[in-house]
Structure formats: structure tokens, C-alpha cells
Amino acid sequence: MSVSIMNEKKAQHQTEKLDEARVINFVGDIKSEFNKISWTTKDELTSYTKIVVGATFVFGLGVFFMDIIIQTSLHSLNFALKLIAG
Numbered sequence: 001m002s003v004s005i006m007n008e009k010k011a012q013h014q015t016e017k018l019d020e021a022r023v024i025n026f027v028g029d030i031k032s033e034f035n036k037i038s039w040t041t042k043d044e045l046t047s048y049t050k051i052v053v054g055a056t057f058v059f060g061l062g063v064f065f066m067d068i069i070i071q072t073s074l075h076s077l078n079f080a081l082k083l084i085a086g
Helices: 004-037 041-083
Strands: none
Touching: none
16 A cells, blocks of 8 residues: 555656646747747837827728718708608
8 A cells, every 4th residue: 555655656746847847848938939039129119100090090080080971961861851751
């Protein structure tokens, strides 16, 4: 009975060592992947930010004007139906 307990503890200890090795390998892999990243420069980041803000503004204006057109159409249709139906 004591032999089986010792074997279990030995197996558990080996498993813990494997887990530690996996964590160390994982952290090493992360470091190597971070070295492969090509980070943007400050000038690139500034220009990309301007592009995104400008495009957001333009699309926002487009949605605003479409909303105005739809509202005007619906109010005109409502007015015309009131004239027809009485």
C-alpha cells in the first residue's frame, strides 16, 4: 500500500514539473512573438487616427442627412394622407 502511495506522489511531482516547464515555454513563446511585432510609429499612429476620426465624421454626416431626408419624406406622406383622407 505504501508503494502505491509513493508512486502516486512521484507521478504527481513529475506532473508538476511538466506543468512548470510548460508555463516557462509559454512565457518564452510570448516573448519571442512580441519581438516579431512591427509596432507603428508615432507619425503613422497620428495619421491613422486622423483618418478614422475624419471617416467617422463623414459617415455620421451621411447618416444625419439620410435621417433628415427620411423624416421629411414621412412628414410629407403624412400630410398628403391627411389631405386625401380628410
